[in-house]
Amino acid sequence: MTTDTTSKSPEAAAVPPSGPAPVTKRVPQGHKRLLTRRDRITLGFMAGVPTILHVALVWVTALASIALAFTSWDGIGFDSIKWVGLDNFRQLFTDNPQFWPAVEHNVIWFVVLILVPTPFGLFLAVQLDKKIRFSRLYQTAFFLPVVVSLAVTGFVWQLVYNPDTGLINSLIGANKPGHYIDWIGDPKLNLWAVLIAASWRHTGYMMILYLAGLKGVDPSLREASSLDGANEWQTFKNVIFPTLRPTNTVVLVVTIIEALRAFDLVFVFNKGAQGTELLSILITNNIIGESSRIGYGSAIAVVLLVISLAVIIPYLIATFRKERQA
Amino acid sequence: MRDLSSSLPSASRRGVLKGIGGAALLGAGIPLLSACGSSGSSSDPKTVSVGSNDSDAVPKKAYADVYAAFQKQSGLTVKVNTKDHNTFQEQINSYLQGTPDDVFKWFAGYRMQFFAAKNLASPIDDVWEKIGGNFPDAMKKLSKGADGKYYFVPMTTYPWAVFYRKSVFAQHGYQVPTTWDQLVALCKQMKKDGLVPIAFGDKDAWPAMGTFDQINFRLNGYDFHTQLMAGKAAWTDAKVKAAFDHWAELLPYHQDGFMGRTWQDAAQTLVAKKAGMYLLGTFVAQQFTNKADLDDLDFFAFPEINPAYGQDTVEAPTDGFMVSKSPKNHDGVVKLMEYLGTPAAEETYLKGDPSVVAASNKASTASYSPLQKKAFEMISGAKTLTQFMDRDSRPDFTSTVMQPSLQKFLQNPKGVDSLLSSIERQKKTIFASS
Numbered sequence: 001m002t003t004d005t006t007s008k009s010p011e012a013a014a015v016p017p018s019g020p021a022p023v024t025k026r027v028p029q030g031h032k033r034l035l036t037r038r039d040r041i042t043l044g045f046m047a048g049v050p051t052i053l054h055v056a057l058v059w060v061t062a063l064a065s066i067a068l069a070f071t072s073w074d075g076i077g078f079d080s081i082k083w084v085g086l087d088n089f090r091q092l093f094t095d096n097p098q099f100w101p102a103v104e105h106n107v108i109w110f111v112v113l114i115l116v117p118t119p120f121g122l123f124l125a126v127q128l129d130k131k132i133r134f135s136r137l138y139q140t141a142f143f144l145p146v147v148v149s150l151a152v153t154g155f156v157w158q159l160v161y162n163p164d165t166g167l168i169n170s171l172i173g174a175n176k177p178g179h180y181i182d183w184i185g186d187p188k189l190n191l192w193a194v195l196i197a198a199s200w201r202h203t204g205y206m207m208i209l210y211l212a213g214l215k216g217v218d219p220s221l222r223e224a225s226s227l228d229g230a231n232e233w234q235t236f237k238n239v240i241f242p243t244l245r246p247t248n249t250v251v252l253v254v255t256i257i258e259a260l261r262a263f264d265l266v267f268v269f270n271k272g273a274q275g276t277e278l279l280s281i282l283i284t285n286n287i288i289g290e291s292s293r294i295g296y297g298s299a300i301a302v303v304l305l306v307i308s309l310a311v312i313i314p315y316l317i318a319t320f321r322k323e324r325q326a
Numbered sequence: 327m328r329d330l331s332s333s334l335p336s337a338s339r340r341g342v343l344k345g346i347g348g349a350a351l352l353g354a355g356i357p358l359l360s361a362c363g364s365s366g367s368s369s370d371p372k373t374v375s376v377g378s379n380d381s382d383a384v385p386k387k388a389y390a391d392v393y394a395a396f397q398k399q400s401g402l403t404v405k406v407n408t409k410d411h412n413t414f415q416e417q418i419n420s421y422l423q424g425t426p427d428d429v430f431k432w433f434a435g436y437r438m439q440f441f442a443a444k445n446l447a448s449p450i451d452d453v454w455e456k457i458g459g460n461f462p463d464a465m466k467k468l469s470k471g472a473d474g475k476y477y478f479v480p481m482t483t484y485p486w487a488v489f490y491r492k493s494v495f496a497q498h499g500y501q502v503p504t505t506w507d508q509l510v511a512l513c514k515q516m517k518k519d520g521l522v523p524i525a526f527g528d529k530d531a532w533p534a535m536g537t538f539d540q541i542n543f544r545l546n547g548y549d550f551h552t553q554l555m556a557g558k559a560a561w562t563d564a565k566v567k568a569a570f571d572h573w574a575e576l577l578p579y580h581q582d583g584f585m586g587r588t589w590q591d592a593a594q595t596l597v598a599k600k601a602g603m604y605l606l607g608t609f610v611a612q613q614f615t616n617k618a619d620l621d622d623l624d625f626f627a628f629p630e631i632n633p634a635y636g637q638d639t640v641e642a643p644t645d646g647f648m649v650s651k652s653p654k655n656h657d658g659v660v661k662l663m664e665y666l667g668t669p670a671a672e673e674t675y676l677k678g679d680p681s682v683v684a685a686s687n688k689a690s691t692a693s694y695s696p697l698q699k700k701a702f703e704m705i706s707g708a709k710t711l712t713q714f715m716d717r718d719s720r721p722d723f724t725s726t727v728m729q730p731s732l733q734k735f736l737q738n739p740k741g742v743d744s745l746l747s748s749i750e751r752q753k754k755t756i757f758a759s760s
Contacts, residue, residue, distance in 0.1 A: 074722075075419050076444050087755075095751045098730055163583040164591050177522060177582050184529065185585020187737060270529060274585065274733045285726050290418045290437070293722050293756065 066305075068298040075292045088299035099300070102277040105191060106307075109198070109278070110259030117199040118251060121206025126236065128207070129214040143208055145201040154268025157197040158184070161269075187275025194269050194276055202258065206251060213247030214240070249315075256311050260304065279304045374658040375405040376647075377427035379414035388678025395674050396665045402658050422446040428653035429662060434468040434644040435713030436555060437721060438478050441648070442471035448649040449475035453660055457667030460686045464711040468644055479667045480646040480685035481675060484608040485704050486536050486714075487625040494521070494599055502626045504637075506544075506572070509629045513579035516602040523579035525601035527592030531729035534736060535715035536641065537605055541576075542569045543639045544631040548710040551639070555719035557757035561750040567742060572631065574739040585733065607643065608701050609681065623697065627704060640708035643717055644685055720756060727752045 035043065069088060073081045092099050124142055128135050145153065160167045161183035168183065169175040183193045217240055225235045263280040266272050272281030279300060286297030376393070380386045386408060393404035407427050414421070414431075422430075422441060432438055441447050454476040458466065461480065469478040495502070498519055503509040513523035528534045543551040546565045553559040554566065581592060581601060593613035595601040604610060605628065614620040627637045647666055653659045665671055672684035673693075680695065683702040691702055705711065716724040731749050735742065 076423060076446070091752075091755055095748065095755070097734070097748050161586070162591075163586040164594075175583075180582040182583035182586045185583060185587070190586075270586070271531070273529075273531060274730065274737055277730075286722070288416050289725060290415055290721050292419065293726065 062305075065298045066302055068295050069302040070299075071295040073294045075294050081295075084295065088296050089303075091296070092299055092303070096282075098277045098282060101275075102272075102279045102282050103303075105276065105278055106259055106262065108191065109195065109262050110256060112195045112199065113202050113255045113259055114252070117202035118206050118255060120199075121203045122210045124203065124207045125210035125214055126240075128211060139207075139211070143204040146204040146208070148201075150201070150264040151268050153197060153201055154265045157194075157265075158269060161193055184270050185273070190270060190273075190275045194266055197269075198258075198262070198265055202255075205254070209247060209251055209254070210244065213244045217243050253315060260308055260311075279307075371655055371658065372401075373403040373405050374429060374653075374655050374662045375407060375427035376662075377414075377421065377430035377650075378406055378408045379411035379431050381408055381410045381414075384679050384681070388675045391678050392666070392671050392674045395671070396662060399665065400661050402661060404662065422650060426650035428655055428659045429647050429649055432478070432646065432648045433713065433717050434478055434480055434646060435717040436719055437713075437717045438469075438648060439471045440720065442473070442475075442477040446651050447471075447477050448651060448653065449473075449477055450479070450649055450660075450663055451476050453479065453663040453667065456664050460667055460669060460688045462687045462706050464705075464708050465644070465685055465687075468711055468713070469646075478646050478648055479663050480644045481666060481672060482646075482679075482682040483642045483644040483685045483705060483711075484682045485701050486540065486605070486607045486641040486643075487627055487701075487704065488629075489596060489604045489606060489610050489623060489625045490602060491596065491599055491619075491622050492624050493622050494602060500602070503629045504626075505629050506631045510575065510579075512602075513576065517579060522581045522595060522601040523603060524576070524581065525592045525595045525604040526580040526584040527587030527589050528584045528733065528736060529586055529588045531733060532714075532716065533589050533592075533606065534732040535724070535728065536607070537573065538569065538732060539641055539712060539715055539718075540605065540628040541572050541631065542566070543641075543712060544628060544635060544637070545569050545572060547632070547635040548639045548712065551712060552718065555715065557720070557723070557753055561746045561753060566746060570735065570739070570742045570746070573735075574742070577736070577739055585736065608697065611697060612681065620697075625697075625700070638709035640704055640711055641714060642705050642708070642711045643714045644711070645682075646685065723753060723756045727756065 068081075070083065070085060071081050072084045072087070124138075128139055132138075148156075158166075163169055163180065163182045163184060164175050166175075166183070169181060172181075173179075174181040182189070184190055221239050221243065222235060225239045230238065261280065262278055263284070266276050266278055267281060267284070270276055272278055272285070283297050283300045283304065286293045286300065378386075378389065380389055390406070393406065397403055405427075409417075418432075418441075423446065432441075438447075442449075449471070454466075454469070457479070461469075465480050466476075469476050469480055471477045490502075494500075498515075500512060500515070501508070503512050516523040526533070526537075539551070542554070545568060546554075550559060550565060554561070554563075560566075581587070581595065584592070589606060589610075590613060592601075593604060593606070593610050596604045596610070597613055597616075597619055608625070611620060611623060614623055627640065630636050647663060649659055649663065667686070669684070669686050669689040672686050672689040676682070676684055676689070677693065680693070680698065683694070683698050683705065684691075687706045691699055694702060712718055715728060719728075727749060731745055735745055
């Protein structure tokens with residue numbers, strides 16, 4: 001049996017013969033078995049190792065952090081974990097002056113991304129789709145911010161916004177005492193300043209998504225609508241845009257994710273100081289450090305998780321329903 | 327395809343079970359691993375290991391010289407394990423619980439006492455019997471844990487003070503202010519003369535802590551300051567309110583737009599003679615790259631507010647060494663710590679890094695620059711030394727509560743009352759947690 005296994009195994013594993021019959025039941029003879037012992041061991045490893053890793057690194061940690069949200073722990077020794085019930089959440093909702101601003105800013109982040117760069121990205125995509133001259137060049141230029149790491153984006157925009165030596169204040173002379181614009185520090189300005197940087201990047205991302213969507217639009221639809229005498233705007237509104245529906249769903253999900261995971265840009269910009277607080281930054285500030293508040297930070301993380309689930313579950317339900325109907 | 331997937335569930339179910347088992351093992355394994363590690367590996371009686379956060383070239387080299395001198399004297403080898411200093415600080419927690427080096431670099435103050443109280447450091451009273459004579463009383467006080475035992479050997483320190491340009495003061499005929507009223511009057515005058523009275527940048531959120539510390543201990547004294555920082559005094563106390571009121575009085579003379587400015591940029595306004603004064607640690611001198619500018623730089627102690635306390639407290643963050651909870655080479659550790667506590671070790675270090683001053687008052691000051699000499703005198707003359715808000719208090723409290731709160735105050739000095747009660751509520755839960 002062993003010799004048989006070794007000689008046959010690669011072929012058998014790679015190309016399983018179609019047809020349900022020989023597989024579902026265990027066939028006693030070695031050479032007829034679809035998966036030899038070695039195959040099964042290999043498969044077991046291939047499925048088992050990632051599963052172990054996934055469970056350990058995703059599920060166990062996620063569940064552990066949910067459990068820790070109900071405790072107080074400074075990260076020193078497991079015996080110092082103390083059960084505090086809903087205390088962390090009570091503190092978070094009532095005593096933490098940064099929590100509600102953070103939630104609000106995450107929402108603002110989403111609203112701005114969906115209202116400003118998304119339509120703008122669509123606009124650019126429609127223009128580029130017309131195969132104008134230098135189309136490739138524009139495409140590259142608009143997409144470039146997406147390629148650059150957000151941390152780098154943060155540094156670059158800091159140079160633009162720096163109140164003393166930055167580009168804007170130097171140009172408009174707003175770096176003198178008396179008339180001073182503090183783009184990074186002023187809580188009424190700094191969130192919008194970061195959002196401009198975030199939008200600058202997001203536009204390119206949206207453009208590429210829509211461009212891909214537009215490439216998929218059947219050209220005969222355009223022809224038909226122009227034969228019917230529709231002008232360009234009418235064609236877009238009544239014919240093209242409705243066909244972009246799947247793309248719109250993707251765009252919506254991507255934007256929600258971007259809004260919830262917003263972190264790096266702000267962290268580089270001003271570490272989430274007054275006016276730019278975000279949930280992700282509060283989590284980091286509480287968990288990382290020499291005497292961390294792991295329980296409290298986990299509680300914030302659970303809030304973020306609940307918000308994410310509240311958004312994702314309806315989406316998944318809708319998607320699965322559609323698949324079942326199809 | 328279908329047949330393959332039908333055979334899979336059992337495998338993946340097994341995988342899940344294995345995964346759970348594996349994860350449980352992993353979870354249990356971490357403390358186990360760290361427990362066995364400390365007894366194993368190198369328990370060579372000829373070496374002492376040191377965990378260091380001196381990842382910058384200058385201190386790294388300077389400490390290497392110190393260890394080389396120790397090796398020559400004692401015949402013991404020092405094995406240095408250097409980590410990036412931010413990473414070192416962020417991981418100190420798990421580092422000390424795992425398999426730490428025998429000796430590790432750390433900060434004086436509450437930050438040291440915290441780990442001492444958690445039994446993650448060893449008391450070193452035996453070392454201090456030998457080196458006690460090398461340090462002023464204020465340094466001795468700084469090296470003790472909450473239980474009264476010694477846990478720390480200080481190496482280097484630097485004071486916080488008000489920096490100014492001699493030439494600017496001479497040009498306008500300013501006098502160094504020694505009282506609060508003189509300080510406010512000087513600020514007014516500077517504003518009239520077209521200067522920014524006080525340079526300021528709080529983008530990194532910690533510089534504001536320095537201003538609060540100065541006003542607080544000048545007004546309320548060292549003891550109140552330590553009690554407040556240790557979470558014992560209430561932030562709603564009228565004394566704290568008074569400190570914020572003083573600060574609010576000074577705030578209009580601070581540089582505009584400080585929330586978006588780093589301390590380096592703020593220092594540049596002093597370099598450019600656009601600002602009259604700057605309250606910071608002596609590291610501000612790093613920004614004076616031109617020799618002539620540096621020679622023009624001087625400082626004075628923050629003016630007196632309450633005559634009962636005068637100028638007897640100096641904020642002097644101090645760096646030094648601690649011993650981990652179960653060092654592998656105890657005798658070697660004692661020898662190394664004793665050596666680090668000698669004036670000779672500090673002199674060797676300062677030869678390589680002249681940006682700070684020696685913690686010992688026995689170390690020679692012959693090679694000091696005028697600025698260093700003045701800093702050294704200020705520290706050795708102090709009755710009490712504070713560290714800095716984030717070293718005198720729980721770092722989790724200062725970073726998650728005080729940094730945003732002080733920034734909030736700077737934005738809106740009128741909302742102090744509600745701010746202070748919010749700080750107090752948050753403080754209670756943090757200090758109660760462990």
